Amino acid sequence: MPTGSANPTAMLLRLRKNATRADLEAVLKLARELGYETRFLDGGRQLLEARRPEAAGPGAPPDRSRFEDMACVAQVLDAAEARELAERSPDRPDTVVRVGDSATAFPAVFGGGCVSLIGGPCAVEDEGRLTEVAQAVRRAGGTLLRGGAFKPRTSPYSFQGLGAEGLERLARVRAAVEIPIVTEVLDPREVERVGATCDMFQVGSRSMTNFALLREVGAAGKPVLLKRGFAATAREFLLAAEYVLAAGNPNVVLCERGIRGFDDVTRNVLDVGTVAWLKQATHLPVIVDPSHAAGRADLVRPLARAAIAAGADGLIVEVHPDPSEVHSDGAQALPLDEFRRLVRDVRALVDLDGRIFVAPEREPETEREMETIP
């Protein structure tokens, strides 16, 4: 199987800014002659993908060089390594991802100096409870509600989520509380159905290498919260994002949620170094899930603080009105008052940096409430 570097079945051509229409036509003509199908990956028509259905033949290197010889071709990229759409470049501003329809709810904003918080239970269960949490999250300063209708479970016999019924509950709570919703999608065949309800797709850690799913959410148009695989390198993570971007969806938010380690004092090892690296390497927003990283409520707040201090553009936090009641992952869900303290800390850190903490106006009583927190 050919690698990108000498791979005639897939090439990425970066074209010069000053390329003329005639230049473009010349490139497309040559590609056609060599048997490549082409498409532009960006609006600016500067990044051209050339694919050939047939596998490598001896003609490969010549092909490549023939494109390289053209004046308007700035570079022929290594298809296996190119993170062309995800990578930060000097002339490229931060991508700012807005989630939620401002007509019906206060939108969440990630990136470009804007920090937003996502809160909610692990899985959708009782609707009354979900409404209660949604209101509390919103009041505390959260701008997105999380809640799983389809749950990825290690065991086939575990509760797999409420599915369609869960989606309907999410939709009703979304309307009632006026807060946008992010929920996980597991199966490319469910993307359409889930997209009809949610404001943002979540692709979980265990789906980061589900490339069919990445392509589907890439085509579906709504913003995508992409979680890092718990043993994925930072580059593999960016290439997973590249799948979504290359499918035409620019609204990807990356989420570090901890990597698998050898110790057990935390459930996973929160990799703040990679958060800092990503903030340099990509223009995409980067958030952190301190709940799954810690795996225990008492360490969620310090990890949340560390993430924001390292430059994260937001957090996704597991919150539950009464964690003692939650069976699974209950150990890591934050009670509401703890969540309010976390929000207060995050707000202070964001202010210190001169960044913007994005939150709907909060009722005064909540303010007073917060003052009373020890």
Add this chain to the structure above:
Amino acid sequence: MPTGSANPTAMLLRLRKNATRADLEAVLKLARELGYETRFLDGGRQLLEARRPEAAGPGAPPDRSRFEDMACVAQVLDAAEARELAERSPDRPDTVVRVGDSATAFPAVFGGGCVSLIGGPCAVEDEGRLTEVAQAVRRAGGTLLRGGAFKPRTSPYSFQGLGAEGLERLARVRAAVEIPIVTEVLDPREVERVGATCDMFQVGSRSMTNFALLREVGAAGKPVLLKRGFAATAREFLLAAEYVLAAGNPNVVLCERGIRGFDDVTRNVLDVGTVAWLKQATHLPVIVDPSHAAGRADLVRPLARAAIAAGADGLIVEVHPDPSEVHSDGAQALPLDEFRRLVRDVRALVDLDGRIFVAPEREPETEREMETIP
């Protein structure tokens, strides 16, 4: 989200061998009354799954105990931990997985003391070449041909395999060389199409947690080669197999292919300890992929020997007529003569254990050929 342990939305009941028809009816009646849907997971009707669409309520523990109180219920299993179908039990013989239609080809046999070898290129490319490799693999003692039509690639721009065209080539080579075929499936929507060609599905390392895919191959009926995720625990691996088994497909072959480590002298760390543990923990066959573990041809043979000595029921090896020509993964593909030496070593180790090396009769000239190998 409720865990299995107190989870009324999913319970596994192990019934006593001596349960009467009346006993069964009593259990099913109680389940119905409590609002559970039920199904037997095994032919022997001793393992009953009870699911309830609705999430947990306070009534949970009573439910559980009511089943436990029934004389014919041996045990109510923790749904989140149960590896009931995959686990070895005293009265349960090794699962022997046969691959290939003995009418048209010599079948591969894994488990129960039978050892088979899978060989072939990483990806399907030139058909003439594939035929050549298939014949050589068969002649050398391999009983299954591997070859990827759909390739999981880290980059969206890398060669993704020949897809449908690749499947057709596999089908033609299969007919011409009379050797069964294992090929990877990535997308639940492609299971039917891939199943129409292959004799065995491969679920790759990066798809081990693609639960929708596991359910589909579980329903598709053909044997499944399930590779361990490169950072999955042995228990998570068995639970992934449990998804396939619980969907009604008993023919699962587990494959250890190396875990991600901190060093780079090998591409992955071959975890022979887990191979040895799996041979004790499950009745399913366990094979090893020394090619992806080593990531370099010169270490494939010693790893193959180690795997067989540790008790593996087979190997899947990357073979190529002329590795120097292969672009990707070429570094790890074995030349044919090296593959023959590997087969000879494996055969000797299997004989030493009094196990059976499964291979079609081999032409004498190949025998002579092999004698000449230094």
Add this chain to the structure above:
Amino acid sequence: MPTGSANPTAMLLRLRKNATRADLEAVLKLARELGYETRFLDGGRQLLEARRPEAAGPGAPPDRSRFEDMACVAQVLDAAEARELAERSPDRPDTVVRVGDSATAFPAVFGGGCVSLIGGPCAVEDEGRLTEVAQAVRRAGGTLLRGGAFKPRTSPYSFQGLGAEGLERLARVRAAVEIPIVTEVLDPREVERVGATCDMFQVGSRSMTNFALLREVGAAGKPVLLKRGFAATAREFLLAAEYVLAAGNPNVVLCERGIRGFDDVTRNVLDVGTVAWLKQATHLPVIVDPSHAAGRADLVRPLARAAIAAGADGLIVEVHPDPSEVHSDGAQALPLDEFRRLVRDVRALVDLDGRIFVAPEREPETEREMETIP
């Protein structure tokens, strides 16, 4: 080899607060009769270690229970698990570690809400340069100078540090700049010599399991900066500290410096989760080395910020007047202006928490200087 749990060769007895002199004598008498040598591990005479030179015999469990039966014995601890001296207990205040003789220099203070910074080059080389860095570190707000005279090197042929000559240079710089010094000791035979110069011993990551060295620095009296082994669990780390504490030295500062991972975007994975856990689990101060964690200067500041936000009591940072000149580890050493920015960020985070940033008064021109930093 007996474990602690049933091990009669080493027992830890926690005595009740209200134990009388007569009670103590009874315990000591019984221990003598059973052939144990005893010593109190704490000033409060509540923690008694009982050792027996001879290995376990059948009499073991009875021994244990005979102590447990005594009214004044609150608990017989599992010697293999006990982190009795390192562990935080309700009635125990944070340990505050002061480094440096306030007569000759402004001391560093770690713990109890006090945050101090350590800065300096990796290894002691040119004395003029070292003086320059020491002055700059002090002026920027650092209170401890780091510099290696004895270097642990992976290769026997690499520069092993200037040794005795390096110590002398450190001593002269210490006197000239009036800043305390922390330097690494590698060999138990060098503890006395190194202790004659330094204000604080550094025990490096690769020496965390050098138990003979831990005992020697424990007996030497001066504060110890103990770095976590790059693959040590948090509990193993605390038990290494316990070696120093049990040798009679209460002044241990723990340092997380990153664990070994599978990716290469950072040299090590900074484990902020363990920093947060340690702040709960132990009364000892916990600091972080962002330089070795990142392995690259451009990620040191975000990691430093994350560490402080997670609750760290200080940082040890590699600083060099002209990193471009440094050959080894140069990639991770911070230029002075970058170090000043880091200090400014840390100071702001510490203020935000209402903690105390410990630093000598700084010359106004430095202040102005800092204002001009972009």
Add this chain to the structure above:
Amino acid sequence: MPTGSANPTAMLLRLRKNATRADLEAVLKLARELGYETRFLDGGRQLLEARRPEAAGPGAPPDRSRFEDMACVAQVLDAAEARELAERSPDRPDTVVRVGDSATAFPAVFGGGCVSLIGGPCAVEDEGRLTEVAQAVRRAGGTLLRGGAFKPRTSPYSFQGLGAEGLERLARVRAAVEIPIVTEVLDPREVERVGATCDMFQVGSRSMTNFALLREVGAAGKPVLLKRGFAATAREFLLAAEYVLAAGNPNVVLCERGIRGFDDVTRNVLDVGTVAWLKQATHLPVIVDPSHAAGRADLVRPLARAAIAAGADGLIVEVHPDPSEVHSDGAQALPLDEFRRLVRDVRALVDLDGRIFVAPEREPETEREMETIP
């Protein structure tokens, strides 16, 4: 701190085979003029180390090139990377390490196609028991007795071994059973005392980076069993061996004992890939410790088989007459009959390869005994 590559404080010069006395003198003269102290690292006087007490100056590169310009200097090696003494080279035969004085006992032989087994308890305890195990190990085919007098313990309160008393017991058992002894040394100050008793030093996993200890055992003359750090790369492992070799001791046996992983079905992950790599990369013998890798007796035999099949030159196995009695590590100690089965398996694998299994003649009753093993 200068790296090796441009490091004038330590250089390794590989001299041409045909270098004349005059050539050598010219090199030594130049080195003196440039202020280097020199010594030959090998008997053949082809590898010259040049050290300079003072740290790097601008003069560095010129120095290096001046040596490179000399006709008799084949190469100036990178001191930080050079594994010159450990590395396999075409003209260099396998190092064969003999342990034990053939006058008093049957010696163990590692390498050059010879395979030897080491067996014994984790720690020296009861002398009668130790004698019993020693006799049984020898009878079963083991040629070296292991037993710890000084134990590295994670906790300062755990049993630290019998120390001097343990050494004396080892000495008496050695004389009585006529079997050579390998025992661990932890402290450079104890090397002389331990060396007076043992036939081979063991440097444990947690001491692999104790460079002072490596130098001492390198100077002590007796063979060294060097265990890989549980998170050391293969290259770091070879460089640790290089410390011993560079100190003048050529008799180093490398031991892989498992690396730290994320799963718990085995205590460590036996890295057979690194065993295979080491067999190519170095001329030193490589053995495996399946007991510490598995951490459980039931997986020791398959791991032992895998190690030998991967090319290991021997094994070190924990054996105990009655594991149920052992408190610590008891879970992983093999009962004698299981050890005999392991030896039988290893012997068969070694014979299959045409390698030599080194063992004293065994009494017939043992043979019969073995036949009766199921």
